[in-house]
Amino acid sequence: xxxxxxxxxxxxxxxxxxxxxxxxxxxxxxxxxxxxxxxxxxxxxxxxxxxxxxxxxxxxxxxxxxxxxxxxxxxxxxxxxxxxxxxxxxxxxxxxxxxxxxxxxxxxxxxxxxxxxxxxxxxxxxxxxxxxxxxxxxxxxxxxxxxxxxxxxxxxxxxxxxxxxxxxxxxxxxxxxxxxxxxxxxxxxxxxxxxxxxxxxxxxxxxxxxxx
Amino acid sequence: xxxxxxxxxxxxxxxxxxxxxxxxxxxxxxxxxxxxxxxxxxxxxxxxxxxxxxxxxxxxxxxxxxxxxxxxxxxxxxxxxxxxxxxxxxxxxxxxxxxxxxxxxxxxxxxxxxxxxxxxxxxxxxxxxxxxxxxxxxxxxxxxxxxxxxxxxxxxxxxxxxxxxxxxxxxxxxxxxxxxxxxxxxxxxxxxxxxxxxxxxxxxxxxxxxxx
DNA sequence: TTGACAACATACTGATGAGTATGTTTCATG
DNA sequence: CATGAAACATACTCATCAGTATGTTGTCAA
Numbered sequence: 001x002x003x004x005x006x007x008x009x010x011x012x013x014x015x016x017x018x019x020x021x022x023x024x025x026x027x028x029x030x031x032x033x034x035x036x037x038x039x040x041x042x043x044x045x046x047x048x049x050x051x052x053x054x055x056x057x058x059x060x061x062x063x064x065x066x067x068x069x070x071x072x073x074x075x076x077x078x079x080x081x082x083x084x085x086x087x088x089x090x091x092x093x094x095x096x097x098x099x100x101x102x103x104x105x106x107x108x109x110x111x112x113x114x115x116x117x118x119x120x121x122x123x124x125x126x127x128x129x130x131x132x133x134x135x136x137x138x139x140x141x142x143x144x145x146x147x148x149x150x151x152x153x154x155x156x157x158x159x160x161x162x163x164x165x166x167x168x169x170x171x172x173x174x175x176x177x178x179x180x181x182x183x184x185x186x187x188x189x190x191x192x193x194x195x196x197x198x199x200x201x202x203x204x205x206x207x208x209x210x211x212x
Numbered sequence: 213x214x215x216x217x218x219x220x221x222x223x224x225x226x227x228x229x230x231x232x233x234x235x236x237x238x239x240x241x242x243x244x245x246x247x248x249x250x251x252x253x254x255x256x257x258x259x260x261x262x263x264x265x266x267x268x269x270x271x272x273x274x275x276x277x278x279x280x281x282x283x284x285x286x287x288x289x290x291x292x293x294x295x296x297x298x299x300x301x302x303x304x305x306x307x308x309x310x311x312x313x314x315x316x317x318x319x320x321x322x323x324x325x326x327x328x329x330x331x332x333x334x335x336x337x338x339x340x341x342x343x344x345x346x347x348x349x350x351x352x353x354x355x356x357x358x359x360x361x362x363x364x365x366x367x368x369x370x371x372x373x374x375x376x377x378x379x380x381x382x383x384x385x386x387x388x389x390x391x392x393x394x395x396x397x398x399x400x401x402x403x404x405x406x407x408x409x410x411x412x413x414x415x416x417x418x419x420x421x422x423x424x
Numbered sequence: 425t426t427g428a429c430a431a432c433a434t435a436c437t438g439a440t441g442a443g444t445a446t447g448t449t450t451c452a453t454g
Numbered sequence: 455c456a457t458g459a460a461a462c463a464t465a466c467t468c469a470t471c472a473g474t475a476t477g478t479t480g481t482c483a484a
Contacts, residue, residue, distance in 0.1 A: 026238035029441055042463050081415050109385055151416050155401050167379035189367050197405035202414040203293050204363050241471055254433050
């Protein structure tokens with residue numbers, strides 16, 4: 001948190017996130033990022049131990065940003081389906097609002113990363129894992145309440161959480177700030193879909209079927 | 213299609229897909245793939261013009277495999293919600309069954325790829341785009357029918373398709389062949405969730421709410 | 425049987441980029 | 455005003471690969 005209060009570090013993080021999100025982590029050299037900053041590699045290496053640490057810092061920041069947006073709705077008092085919808089919408093809004101940071105996270109979700117891993121990077125990875133677990137646990141908790149209340153379908157929680165979170169990540173792949181839809185309506189639709197994905201399913205008789 | 217009837221090419225494709233899916237495209241050298249094949253780079257370059265073409269071949273194969281699994285259910289006669297559920301389940305099953313190929317597709321979804329792009333690769337990319345469009349159109353069509361029938365929620369089709377497809381991609385990130393769940397139950401749950409995501413939402417009164 | 429081509433292996437080049445070693449400047453502090 | 459350290463810039467090294475150029479082997483048709 002102190003590290004992010006540092007203005008210079010944050011500028012580097014922003015530039016790096018933007019570049020990584022645009023061209024991919026592996027296709028972006030530290031010289032590229034430095035150029036975008038109007039500086040040189042020396043500046044980056046003075047603040048971050050390695051490229052891997054830089055990526056981890058972006059990932060951690062991404063998770064933290066998302067958590068900050070979603071947690072208030074988790075803490076508030078509300079029935080499961082309303083709470084879930086609000087949290088889902090907040091998550092989608094986060095994806096759209098800080099697109100670059102979250103893109104990096106998704107790209108690194110496969111697991112590998114760079115070959116050499118510093119101690120500092122290793123610790124960062126652990127912290128990120130802990131944060132992500134805590135984050136998922138919030139949703140797990142709400143889902144459990146909803147299932148207990150008979151509103152949500154009783155199914156494997158791990159699969160459920162990972163699945164609808166992937167759906168909420170969708171804007172990362174296609175959202176463009178200058179697109180026709182505003183971010184609010186997209187976030188709302190995604191939240192609606194996420195809620196539908198967990199609710200007890202109720203298929204209405206088709207209108208055409210009745211007509212026939 | 214003729215190209216894939218070639219046994220040697222398919223073996224290279226399999227080895228490449230496995231390696232790419234495990235360590236990431238950029239972290240995997242052609243020498244690595246050749247070693248996995250018990251051969252050298254020469255073999256690969258004899259069958260594929262560049263690393264980019266190899267990746268494209270994997271992507272195309274992935275889309276084709278998925279299409280082959282889903283299309284029968286699209287062609288069959290059934291009410292929208294049943295057809296959609298069957299297609300979604302087939303998609304999820306495809307993801308799990310040919311995990312490696314589909315992982316490569318998702319990793320390359322950001323858009324960039326290698327710097328140099330051969331003519332051959334460019335054509336492959338166009339073919340892939342066409343295939344993917346046709347694929348999405350199938351779902352778009354079913355969704356339109358369901359909306360017309362009053363079963364599916366009337367919302368932006370593009371957002372809908374891209375979103376629940378992302379959810380169906382989820383197993384790519386965490387499914388392990390030796391996992392506790394069998395592939396069938398996971399595919400079923402994902403299909404259930406996808407259907408719920410598009411159906412007209414119907415929130416049951418909470419049991420606890422009634423008790424209170 | 426011979427040449428011609430497919431199907432590779434071997435050995436190189438060349439560029440790219442992460443990381444480092446070593447300046448240089450600013451600035452706070454004693 | 456001296457001095458140290460923070461905050462960079464500059465100029466390297468060195469390993470990694472994608473791509474290429476060329477050699478080798480088998481096979482088949484004329």
